[in-house]
Amino acid sequence: MLAALDDARERVVPALDNAATRTSLDGVLLQLEEQLKANHTADARARLALAYGQLDRARIALPGNDPMDLPDMSAIRLALVPVANALGVQPTF
Secondary structure: OOOHHHHHHHHHHHHHOOOHHHHHHHHHHHHHHHHHOOOOOOHHHHHOOOHHHHHHHHHOOOOOOOOHHHHHHHHHHHHHHHHHHHHOOOOOO
């Protein structure tokens, strides 16, 4: 689970063309990873909700965001599925 999250943060997020989306997602995914490692379930759930919210806002902001970012945002969402499952949260798509 952490490996997929780390891969999304290290490889997929930097590939996003929209700088604001890239910066905000990098920060929230790092915080999510830290909360998971510290076993802070409630805080991890809050960070997961923030990540989903940022992905939703980025998608809604199209065409302001590069449509080429959509596959990368989908990959990030997929990386969040095992995190959501581990936290007992329904993944959103």
